[in-house]
Amino acid sequence: MKKITIAIDGFSSTGKSTVAKQIAKHLGYVYIDSGAMYRAVTYFAMSKGFINEKGFDVEGLISKLDNITVSFKFNKNLGFAEVYLNGINIEKEIRTLEVSNFVSKVSAIPQVRQQLVKQQQKMGEEKEIVMDGRDIGTVVFPNAELKLFMTASAKTRALRRYDELKAKGDHVSYEDVLKNVEERDYLDSTRKDSPLYKANEAIEIDNSNMSLDEQFSTILKLVNSVLNQD
Numbered sequence: 001m002k003k004i005t006i007a008i009d010g011f012s013s014t015g016k017s018t019v020a021k022q023i024a025k026h027l028g029y030v031y032i033d034s035g036a037m038y039r040a041v042t043y044f045a046m047s048k049g050f051i052n053e054k055g056f057d058v059e060g061l062i063s064k065l066d067n068i069t070v071s072f073k074f075n076k077n078l079g080f081a082e083v084y085l086n087g088i089n090i091e092k093e094i095r096t097l098e099v100s101n102f103v104s105k106v107s108a109i110p111q112v113r114q115q116l117v118k119q120q121q122k123m124g125e126e127k128e129i130v131m132d133g134r135d136i137g138t139v140v141f142p143n144a145e146l147k148l149f150m151t152a153s154a155k156t157r158a159l160r161r162y163d164e165l166k167a168k169g170d171h172v173s174y175e176d177v178l179k180n181v182e183e184r185d186y187l188d189s190t191r192k193d194s195p196l197y198k199a200n201e202a203i204e205i206d207n208s209n210m211s212l213d214e215q216f217s218t219i220l221k222l223v224n225s226v227l228n229q230d
């Protein structure tokens, strides 16, 4: 069977990780959530006091980048790989609105990106990988056999993220979540280093009005057509 790389990019909360996990499971591929890696570095920066409401000590964070090891370990019960920072599971800690509020600033730092992109490319050396993020089809795996670009309206995405956070017991308002979604859309697509944009050959999927089943079967058809190409 042909081995391929699947790159899934798009704005926040477009359902990239949900479908990426489904496709990876179906194919027996590795799934990597590259956003979790940027969130892990952000969590590190927050816990060391390099970033807070008052400011961001960029040089301080850069000087400590070599002390950060981000890794993934597959959790059989959950059916996906959880993220670890220096050997400690931080899967829950990185999903808060507080981390979401700082992550675009941290991920705009070129030194942070260089370090994480290098690790991501290493993870994909053997192909058979589904990775989602913002620059996967444009920078990390420009030769990926299948590139998808997921979109949905900001309001639809904010509602999805709000429901997720509420279900976890977080006390957040829909307005704050929408503000975060819109701010990150702006910062992620206007930053200098590796901004989010749709690669020419990427296939755009607007899932605003798609059920999860519809989304999965639409994408699986695309995957199969690439797998069946000579």
Ligand code: DC
Binding pocket: 012, 013, 034, 035, 036, 038, 039, 103, 104, 107, 108, 132, 133, 134, 135, 136, 184, 188
């Ligand atoms: O996918 P996510 O919302 O968990 O990603 C969190 C942030 O990380 C996102 O706002 C921008 C950044 N990111 C990035 O710059 N490049 C990636 N490949 C993935 C995420």
